[in-house]
């Protein structure tokens with residue numbers, strides 16, 4: 279049976295960067311953030327978001343993600359409400375994706391809130407990607423043209439590295455990309471996963 283590797287880490291730790299490297303090496307990767315974004319364009323989910331958050335988070339039927347982010351990352355009850363709309367849809371979508379990839383020995387499920395959502399329980403192995411908080415904040419400010427306060431608001435809704443690390447099988451320190459990639463190769467070897475030559 280295909281084994282699920284959960285790949286997690288706080289905002290800006292570099293988990294998508296690391297996930298992409300696993301993919302380069304030949305492991306199929308499901309990026310929960312990206313798939314959630316696509317699912318949030320479905321009519322059913324749009325209606326559910328409207329019923330909870332109102333029409334004001336939409337502009338001509340297009341979700342204003344920044345506006346919704348402002349609401350939910352300042353209020354954990356609202357974030358839980360949004361999560362309970364999106365997470366079941368992502369779970370279902372992932373299960374269908376997994377079926378399509380059932381010939382692989384391992385696949386990767388990449389999600390920032392793997393532990394917070396409880397989805398780590400569906401994983402056979404969990405890898406946490408880490409980097410110092412200040413570095414993560416700087417990366418996100420640069421990537422998203424956002425403010426320190428906005429990044430901190432998201433961080434407050436996530437577990438701390440210490441909490442993630444104790445529940446993980448492997449930890450990849452992504453302070454430095456070259457070293458982090460070497461860690462990926464080590465894990466592939468330990469798990470006996472055949473690598474693409476790249």
Ligand SMILES: CC(C)(COP(=O)(O)OP(=O)(O)OC[C@H]1O[C@@H](n2cnc3c(N)ncnc32)[C@H](O)[C@@H]1O)[C@@H](O)C(=O)NCCC(=O)NCCS
Pocket residue numbers: 288289290310311314343344346347350357360361364365368389390391432435436
């Ligand atoms: C609030 C939304 C619209 C903001 O969208 P935006 O494009 O600004 O952010 P994006 O989705 O790309 O997420 C960027 C990062 O924010 C953090 N983040 C996103 N969702 C959550 C959450 N529910 N809890 C904690 N942190 C989160 C993660 O570090 C994530 O990698 C969006 O994040 C959302 O719908 N979140 C709830 C659904 C969810 O949990 N998605 C994540 C994977 S299932």
Ligand SMILES: Nc1ncnc2c1ncn2[C@@H]1O[C@H](COP(=O)(O)OP(=O)(O)OP(=O)(O)O)[C@@H](O)[C@H]1O
Pocket residue numbers: 287288289290291292293294295296311390417418421452453454455456458
């Ligand atoms: N080792 C590194 N050195 C420098 N920059 C990096 C490194 N790893 C990732 N980055 C950059 O930092 C930013 C955040 O990385 P990435 O998007 O992979 O993080 P993430 O953990 O998936 O974030 P989020 O939780 O927001 O989705 C990106 O712009 C990426 O190119």
